[in-house]
Amino acid sequence: MNSRDLLPRRAEALIGEALMDTRVVLVNGARQTGKSTVTRLVGGSSSDVVFRLLDDPATLRAARADPAGFVDRESGLMIIDEIQLAPELLRPIKLTVDLDPTPGRFLLTGSSRILALRTLPDALPGRMEVIELWPFSQGEVDGGPDRFVDAAFEHGPALDHSTTLRRRDYLERVVVGGFPEAHRRTPRRRSAFFESYLQTLIERDVLQLASIERHGEMLKLLSLLASRAGNLLVPSRLAGQSGIPRTTLTRYLELLQSVFLIKSIPAWSSGSTHRAVGTAKLAFVDSGIASHLLGQSVARLDEPGGAAGPMLENFVAMEIARQLTWSDERVRMFHYRTKDKVEVDVVLETPDGRIVGIEVKAGATVRSEDLAGLRNLEAAVGERFVAGYVLYTGKQTLPYGPKLRAVPMEALWRLAP
Template sequence: MSTDRRLLSRHAEELVTEALADTRVVLINGARQAGKSTLTRLSTEATIPTSVRMLDDPATLLSARDDPTGFVDHDGLMIIDEIQLAPELLSPIKLTVDLDPRPGQFLLTGSSRVLSLRHLPDTLPGRMEIIELWPFSQGELTSTPDRFVDAVFRHGPELEHTSELRRRDYLERVTIGGFPEAVRRTPRRRSAFFDSYLATLIERDVLELASIERHGELLSLLGLLAAHTGGLLVPAAIAGQSGIPRTTLNRYLELLTAVFLIKRIPAWSPNHARRIVGTPKLAFVDSGIACHLLGQDAHRLGEPGGAAGPILESFVQMELARQLTWSQQRGRLYHYRTKEQREVDAVIESPDGRVVGIEVKAGATVRAEDLAGLRDLARQAGDRFVAGIVLYTGGQTLPYGDRLRALPMDALWRLEP
C-alpha cells in the first residue's frame, strides 16, 4: 500500500469539479488534516484561481475580519481556506453571488461543520453545495473501486467475492485509520500524531464553536466515548459514568460531531416517526483515533476482551458513510435494533425505500444466529428488502438462504458495481 498521499486520488475530486461547473459557492467540509487543501489544489488544476486566501495566516485573517466586503472582491475563482475562522465573510459572499450568479466563483474549505458556527449569517441556501471530505477510505488507500453500495443495490444477494485478507490484516487497518499523516507513519510516530491531533482539536477547533473552560473534562470524555464505539449512544448513561451534567454532555457531543470526530447513526424503523425518537449508535469517524484512545494496537484488539468487534463495526459503518458521499446510488445510513435486541449494524435505505442490511462479524466463521437481525429486518422491510450481507474476516462468499449471504470484509472496497 502506498503511503505517499500525492499518489492517492480522492473520490471527492470529481464531486468538487462537477459542483464548480454549476454552483456559485462550493464548500469542502471535513476533519482537520483530512486533505482538504490538497483536494482543493487537485480540483482546480484546470482552472487557475484568481485568489487563494489562507485564513490560517494571521495577517490574512485580520484583513478578512477588518474588511470582509473588500476581502471577497475578485474575478474568476477565489479559494478561501478554513472559512470557519471568519464566518463574517459569508454575508458578503452571498451578496456577491446574488449580484452575479455565475457558477464557480468561490471554493471554500472548513474543518468544522459551518452550519454549527456561532452567530452564523444566512448560510447561502440554494447558492452553496457542501461536499464532505473524510479521512482516506480503504479504496482510496488501495486504489480499488470503493463501490460496495452501488454493487449491493444493483446485484443484491448475487454478489460474489473471495479474499486473502484475514482477521489480523483487518485489525492492522483499523489501527492505522485514514488520516494522511497517520497512514504514512510508523506505529510509534502515529501515536504521537494522534496525541497532537486530539489536543489541537480541543484547543483550537472546539473553541471556535463554543467556550469550553474544562478542557481536561472533554479529553476524558473522548476516552469514555471510545469505549462506547459501536454501541448505543445513551447520553444519560454516559453522563452518569463521566459525572458530566446531562446538558453539558449533550453540548459536548454536538461539538465533537461538529469537528468530525464522532458520528451518530440514527435508528431505522419502517415507521418514519419512530426514527426520530430511536436511540442512535456511536461511531468514531476515524478508527485509528478510536484505537488510540482505547490504547489498543492490532494485537490487543484481537485478544479475548479486546475491542475488535465494536471497532470493526464502527470501521465498516464509516466506510459506508464515506461511500454514500460519492456512490451513484443515493441512500441514508441507519442501524436497526428491536426491543427483543435483534440488531443489524448498518442499514442503508435508498430514496425509493429499498433497504440493504449489513452485519459485521470480527470472526472468520458465521453462525446461523448471526443472521437473526437480518432476517428480522427482511420481515420488516418486506418487498423493499434488497439483501442482507454479513461482512466477516473469512475469505469466502457463503450463501444463507433467501437474499442473505456472507462476504469477506474487503468486499467493501474491492467490489465493482
C-alpha cells in the same frame, strides 16, 4: 510530496463537477484530511484562481477587517481555506454571487460544521453545495473502486467476492485509520500524531465553537466515548458514567460532531415496526483515533478481551459513510434495534424504500444465529428487502438463505456494480 505522489481522492471529481453549475462550493471535513491539498489540485495553476489561507495570521486579519473588500473580485475562482475562522466573509460572498450568478466563483474549506453555528448569518441557501471530505477510504488507499453500496443494491444476493486477507490484516487497517499523516508514520510515531491531533482539536476547533470549562473533562469523555463506540448514544447514561452534568455533556457531544470527530447513526424504523428503538448509535469518524483512545494496538485488538468487534463495526460503518458521498444510489444510513435487542449494525435505505442490511462480525466463521437480526429486518420490510450481508473476516462468500450472504469485509472497497 509532489502531486504525483498524492493518492487520488474521490472528492476531487465531485468538487470539479459542482463548480460547473454552482456558485459556491464548500469542502467540509475534519482537520488533516487533505482539504487544502484537494482544493489546490482542483484550482490548478490557472491565473484566474486566487488562494486565500485563513490560517495565515495576516490574511485572517485582512479578512476580518474588511470582509467585503477581501472577497471583491470581478471574475475567476477564489479559494478560501478554513472559512470557519472568518464566518463574517459569508455575507459578502452571498452578495457577490447574487450580483453575479456565474458558477464556480468561490471554493471554500471548513474544519467544522459552520452551517450549524448559531451565530452564523444567512448561509447561502440555494447558492452553495457542501461536499464532505473524509479521511482516506480503503479504496483510495488501495486503488479499489469503493462501490460496495452501489453493488449491493444492483446485485443483491448475487453479490460475490473472495479474498486472501485475514482478520489481522483488517485489524491493521483499523488501527491506522484514514488520516494521510497516520499512513506516513510508524506505529509509535502514529500514536504521537493522534495525541497531537486530539489536543489541537480541543484547544483550537472546539474552543472556537464554544468555551468549555475544563479540557480534562473533554479528554476523559473522549476515552469513554471510544469505549462505547457501536453502542447506543444515551446522554443520561454517559453523564452518569463520566460525572459530567447531562446538559454539559449534550453540548460536548454536539461540539465533537461539529468538528467531525464522532458521528451519530440514527435508528431505522418502519411504520409497521412498532418495536424498534429510536435511539441513535455512536461511531468515531476515524477508527485509528478510536483505537488510540482505547490504547489498542493490533495485537491488543486481536486478544480475546480486545475491542476487535466494536472497532471493526465502527470501521465498516464509516467506510460505508464515506461511500455515500459518491455512490450513484441515493442512500441514507441507519442502524436497527428492537426492544427485544435484535440488532442490525447498518441499514441502508433508498428514497424509494429499498433496504440493504449489513451485520459485522470479527470472526472468520459465521453461525446461523449471527443472521438473526437480518432475518428480523427482512420480515419487517418484506419485498423492499434487497439483501442482507454479514461482513466478516473470512475468505469467501457463503449463502445463508435466498437473500442472505456472508461476504468478506474486503468487498467494501473491491466491488463495483
